[in-house]
Amino acid sequence: MRKYKMCMIPAYPLENVQLLKDRVLLPYVCYRLFGESFSIVTQSTGDYPYLSCLEGTDLIPLPEDRPHMEAAVSYVSAHSQDIDLLFLFGARGEYMELARTYKSLRPDGVIYLKLDTNIDWANAYPLHDKNFSVFLEDCDIISCETRRLQSFLYKKWLRPVEYIPNGVWYPLYPEAGDVQLADKENMILTVGRLGTAQKNSMMLLYAYALAFPSLKEPWELVMAGSVTPEFQAEYDRFCKEFPPLAPHIHLTGHISDKQTLYQYYKRARIFALTSRAEGSPNVFSEAAIFGCTVITTGVDAAPDMTDNGRVGRISPDPEDVKGFSKELLSLCQDTGYLARNFHEIRSYMRAYFDYERLAGRLRSLVGLQALKRRTS
Amino acid sequence: MRIIATGTCVSLEESGQVFTLLEKPALPDYSNITKRPYFSVYYSEGETVWERLSCSMAKFAELCRDDPYLGCYALLLHRLYPLLLSDNRAKNLAAYGAGTDCMAYRVIQDFMTFLHTGSALTALALSPFSFTAVSPGSCSALLYRLDTCPAPAAVCDAINKVKPGGLFLLYTIKETVSEELVCLCTKAKKDSFGPCTLYTLTVDEAVMDFARENGSEAFVLARASEITRRAEDLGGLIQAMLAGTALPDDAWFIAVTILQQTEELLLSLYDYLENDELPVFANALKEAVLNYHTGINRQSDLTSYQKDLAETAEIFFTAVETEF
DSSP states (O other): OOOEEEEEOOSSOOOGGGGGSHHHHHHHHHHHHHEEEEEEEEOOOSOOGGGGGSTTEEEEEOOSSSOHHHHHHHHHHHHGGGOSEEEEESOOTTHHHHHHHHHHHOTTSEEEEEOOOOHHHHHHOOTTOHHHHHHHHHOSEEEESOHHHHHHHHHHHOSOOEEOOOOBOGGGOHHHHHOOGGGOEEEEEEESOBTOTTTTHHHHHHHHHHHGGGOSSOOEEEEESOBOHHHHHHHHHHHHHOTTTGGGEEEEEOOOOHHHHHHHHHHEEEEEEOOSSOSSOHHHHHHHHTTOEEEEESOTTHHHHTTTTTSEEEEOOTTOHHHHHHHHHHHHHOHHHHHHHHHHHHHHHHHHSBHHHHHHHHHHHHHHHHHHHHHO | OEEEEOSSEEEEEETTEEEEEEEOOOSOOOTTOOSOHHHHHHTSSSOOHHHHHHHHHHHHHHHTTTOTTHHHHHHHHHHHHHHHTSSSSOOEEEEESSOTTOHHHHHHHHHHHHHOTTOEEEEOOSSGGGGGGSOTTOEEEEEEETTTOOOHHHHHHHHTTEEEEEEEEEEESSSOOOHHHHHHHTTSEEEEETTEEEEEEEOOHHHHHHHHHHSHHHHHHHHHHHHHHHHHHHHHHHHHHHHTOOOOTHHHHHHHHHHHHHHHHHHHTGGGOSSTTHHHHHHHHHHHHHHHHHHHHTTOOOHHHHHHHHHHHHHHHHHHHHHO
16 A cells, blocks of 8 residues: 655644644544644744654744745755655645645645535635636545535536544544543533634524423533633623523633543533534534534534434524524433434544545555556 | 728638628628518618627627627627527527626627617526526527637536527637537537637537537436445345455455445536435445454454444445435
8 A cells, every 4th residue: 555745734834822722633643543644834833842743744944034825946956856645735825836836846746625614615716716626627626524514516617625623633632532422511611712703602502592481401511612701791791681691601712731621522412503603613522522412593504513403403493492492402311312312423524534544545546546547 | 809890791800810700791682582671670760780780890899899809799790690680589698707787798789779779688687597597509609719718518507408400619728628518519600710719500310419419418317327336246245244245355355446436426516416415315324334354454443333234234225215
């Protein structure tokens, strides 16, 4: 089996926290599976302590005397022979010259573009721009993170677009293997930047408030993540308006220690996502491998995250507080389903969201590209 | 490039080279022709056909002087002239490739109206769908700018709109035509001056046969038959996979390769598909095959992969059967 020299170049200088997200993790797992070497080429934004989790990765700093992408193009011009498989993240205009340069020097090389997109972005790509079309042609394999988007992009781009969701690399989550049903508590958890328009956090507060009087057992609502001042004010007002609820709602603030966050995932029975728009949130995968049942608005990834409602619940309209509350209440009352789903959702994740498995599929797709070139 | 119209001759001139487009006919022998506009107008008082033609050529020169296709327009009128004057019937012409606001087409339309008020030149919008609005075999002539849409299937679709015996005028400012069209162009009268080339084809049986064989209908049918053939090959393979039959190692790779090819074939027919999800179904089946194969290699529980494979295969094959 052929081994590839792999390289990931971000469109913007990489931050430490991004090392453990999809843009780096998927290429890294590919490297472990079928790579000869793996480098990340970026201008530095500071220290990279998470690099210690990615053994074998070579972080190559770009000079900072010119813009990031200009430096990246120079790097590729000089080192194209050291790159058999180039990973790009996001269909960004910044990449156009880089991809063209690489392809002109290495027509036998493979570019894999992970789109990291949502339906709004997908509708805004400048398809009328010839350079952008050339860029898409330069990318041998393109994947998006949700099936809904995949179907949409086929219609817009008339080219194959693979479905590769944001998954998990299990070695990063040893705690997820130990979690037991008995660890679970009546806790509804949400994780994210609370108060941003995208996260629609107020909806969860009000949906919880509507469900609260009908709950047969007490349920806690834990909202983890940084809080905008506006949301903090809304939350304070909410607690004054509904004093009986206040003791049951907890804002943790920003959690920098992953272990602390994992403890919440471990305890929560339900993970709630009220986003207005979202591609494929990383938090979903994290929650799901800890056996949390997901309730979500109709974000692009909702059908994939819940296996079309089998291992989770979808309340499609992100403005429909009553609808979300009804689904939430029904989920809280259905203890049998929550218990069964603790196992079901984890099996589902293992089967379809494990990066090692997804990287295996990517290896076949890269192999198919090579075959296609030989036959054409 | 310049258009030069004198009292007796219209020609193209560039860098000392001259191409004579038309010469004013000497007094014709019209003993057996009495009704044709060519003669009735020619000898009437007021503007003669020749004067109007000269005027049209002057308009080309004025309105299209910066247009690289100027020479092509003059060549087009040179080849259309005998057709337009051949009888007193209204002519239905269509033009594709220069957009609907092309000034040269307006000049030709003006000349046609002068000869017969019922004649029309319809400039089609720049979309392959424009041709669906034109009935097959309905045009006396069709003007086609090859550089706008060089796809052989589109050229052939355009030819199919021309009446038997009508003219298909293919013009370009490129030096060569694609390999697929060379055979067609050898059947044509070729006028070439400077960068401008015009191929004039009389739509006879041979041209019509070529157009039928290479038009999008034939293309779609050929692709459809390739797809159904691949689907049949795949059907057997997938059944064997689901039945747990021992398969050679490369069987999986072959299945995935066939699916990838099928996906690309489906995308090439995308404009014609009734079910526009078909390419996605092919992709989903490819994914299911790969997942199942990875599952076997990793010795995982295969239940969900097998179920997926069965379901996506069912969806794909049913959709292919319904579509084709």
